Amino acid sequence: MHAPMTDHILALKRVVRYLQGTVNYGLNLYKSSTCALTSYTDADWPRCPDTRNAxxxxxxxxxxxxxxxxxxxxxxxLHYxxxxxxxxxxxxxxxxYLFENPVQHQRTEHVELDIHFVCEKVALGHVRVLQAPFRYHIDDIGLPLIVFIDFRDSLSVRPPPNSTERVY
Structure with a gap:
């Protein structure tokens, strides 16, 4: 805000256009038959060398x-x-690979506690660490529309369902 540039104004316009097109959208909660938790992690920020490490x-x-x-x-x-x-x-x-096969390595000494914590959960069968599908590797490119819509739908952000009640 202290030094706005043209890129900032363009980004603001893009956000406002998105919000105008999704005024009726909201967070809808539905009962799910899924009894598993899936999470994604990507620790690096695009073009930031400080966060691009193991x-x-x-x-x-x-x-x-x-x-x-x-x-x-x-x-x-909650009985779920x-x-x-x-x-x-x-x-x-x-x-x-390291979470599946913990190996003492000189470069992992200061994260050893993290590695052992995750390895223990993997060994107990509570956690599985898998490679993210390639379509979710989006860190250095713009987010494709289909992936954005997929993410938005997975968060249950969508228009409200058609009402079955009669309005008088």
Whole structure:
């Protein structure tokens, strides 16, 4: 806001156009037959060399696994226990390999606790760390419309269902 540029104005216009086209959209909650939790993590920011390393990916996966473990308790108390392993999709192949085959390595000493935490959950069958499908590797390119709509629908952000009530 202190130094707006043309790119900022264009981005603002794009957001306003999107909001105008989705005025009736909202967060709709529906009963689901799914009893599994799937999460995605991508720890790096485009064109940011400080976040493009395996350590950031390890910590990202560990944070997701920690949040998933926390979610198990309230869901259990709501009589909706998660019976399947939590799927964690990560785009870093090295991280996935390390969680499946923990090897002491000089470069992983300072993230050892994160690695062992996730490895323990993997060994117990509570978590599966998989490679994210290629269509979700969107970090350095614009988000394709079909993927955006897919993400939006997966969050249950959609127009309200047609009402079956009669309006008098």
């Amino acid at each position: 350590d950031a990916e390890y910590r990202g996966v560990a944070n997701i696994v920690s949040e998933a473990c926390w979610l198990h308790n309230p869901l259990f108390k 226990p998660l019976t399947k392993a939590t799927i964690v999709c990560c785009d870093n192949v090295i991280s996935i």
